[in-house]
Amino acid sequence: MNTLTEFEKYVIEQKGTERPFSGEYVDHDAQGVYCCKKCLAPLYKSEHKFNAHCGWPAFDDEITGAVKRTPDADGRRVEITCQQCGGHLGHVFEGEFLTDKNVRHCVNSVSMVFKSIDELNASNMAVSRNQKATFGAGCFWCVEAIFAQLEGVISAKSGYCGGDANEANYDAVCSGRTGHAEVVHIEFDAAVISYETLLTVLFESHDPTTLNQQGNDNGPQYRSAIFAHNSEQVDLANAFINRLTEQAIWQNPIVTQISAFETFYPAENYHDDYFAKHGEQPYCQLVVKPKFDKVMRKFADKRKK
Template identity: 85%
Template sequence: MNKLTEFEKYVIEQKGTERPFSGEYVDHNAQGIYCCKKCEAPLYKSEHKFNAHCGWPAFDDEIAGAVDRTMDADGRRVEITCHQCGGHLGHVFEGERLTDKNIRHCVNSVSMVFKPVNELIQVATSTTEKATFGAGCFWCVEAIFAQLNGVLSVQSGYCGGDARDANYDAVCSGKTAHAEVVHITFDPNIISYETLLTVLFESHDPTTLNQQGNDKGPQYRSVIFAHNSQQVDAANAFIEYLTAQQIWPNPIVTQISAFDTFYAAESYHDDYFAKHGEQPYCQLVVKPKFNKVMAKFAEIRKR
């Protein structure tokens, strides 16, 4: 997650609105992709943009699955938010007949960051992949994977449940279907998925059902959310290998599920161990595990 300014927080996290005609992208017409300012998820293509003369950037289409819609509490307008992180974008209007698609996404410039075509071409030449793991409290798991060379980003969040329950209080109740997870972007040319699995199983106990240490509940379950069939095969093969090695006296209970949707955790969870390492839980639980795993994988740790 990108660090936001106070005004960006006001608009993106508190659902504020920038003044009309004040935004950077009102009259912007370069070729490229408009992405979420908070999480950089692609939202709109430049060919979707048109001049609605309304004072804010306007788009008559979106990248498939990128934008969520929610009716405002007063029932008068429909809010649009980033599907990946939930950041506020603006509102969507239909029936104005401004374009053939008859729809207008009215978006705050401050909610977006633009990626020009030349930058997208550079990104396209470098392969990245995703991995999503649950292994107990995400504060610890995020801290570990963020240190690995080849890991480009790690985001704490929730997976395996519905959007309406994707918040910390609901998940911690143990009554939702979510697991606390880390959502990892990595470069497979530097670090393999199998290496990530090795670190995963070294950093938690995969034999305790819905529990890691004193943290108990289904949200703490051991789970791998596979993004493709290759990851399913790799995870199954890895678990079969570990089982044959009889590393643990009890059977491995790690779930392997198809990845569906990741819901980013609240911003105060970001880099939690790095920011709050002196707190008792971090000192007693996170730090010993972090130090143990870092010592084990010192050769692949970022310099």
């Protein structure tokens, strides 16, 4: 979670409103994605935005599953909040006929942060078919061991994502107070293995319904998380989770967080290839190996040659 200013807390957490025509995104027209200021969950694409001349940013659509609607107590308006963290965004109106979709999400600028196309795609610019994916699914020793074996995965590196640089170290992250998640940062050849296949492996290798927990590992650093590198990954991740929800594979709701990728901080060197180097240790035998064996049996045909 991002640290909020007092005014941001007033709007996002106390359901306040910024003054009309005062927000930085009222006349903003760059291409990219608008994300939740509090948790960085992607909310709106730039193509959803239109000028409603109302004094606040207006959108006629949202990223699937990103926004929650709740009628106000007096029944006069419908509040919109971030589906992931519950942060207040504004209100939604229908029947104004301002666009073909006949919907207006009236959103406080201060509730959002904008990620440009260049920012979202920066990690994929070097080689067009080589892409990045960043996942949190509990202890990164287990997650790295699984993804490193897949054919088409060029590298899988343990590290931290979601917090500040000065707290991106194992001791601090283990406190559960840094905002970081233990993640695996993956470079993959999209011509060999797709992002959707990586998502399939991700959800096969952990329980996405346990909040801030995987087995006996407890704390927000072990949360189920997808850090999306571009708008396409946002769409694919949301669609994938929606399909899993419709299939009712798990009895409890999926709590996986989807956030815009910002910075990956590599873990200390002794975490590299931990399972391969220390597979005889009790934690590896009791926790990592069962997950590794289960996923590898199912995805044996996708292992590196």
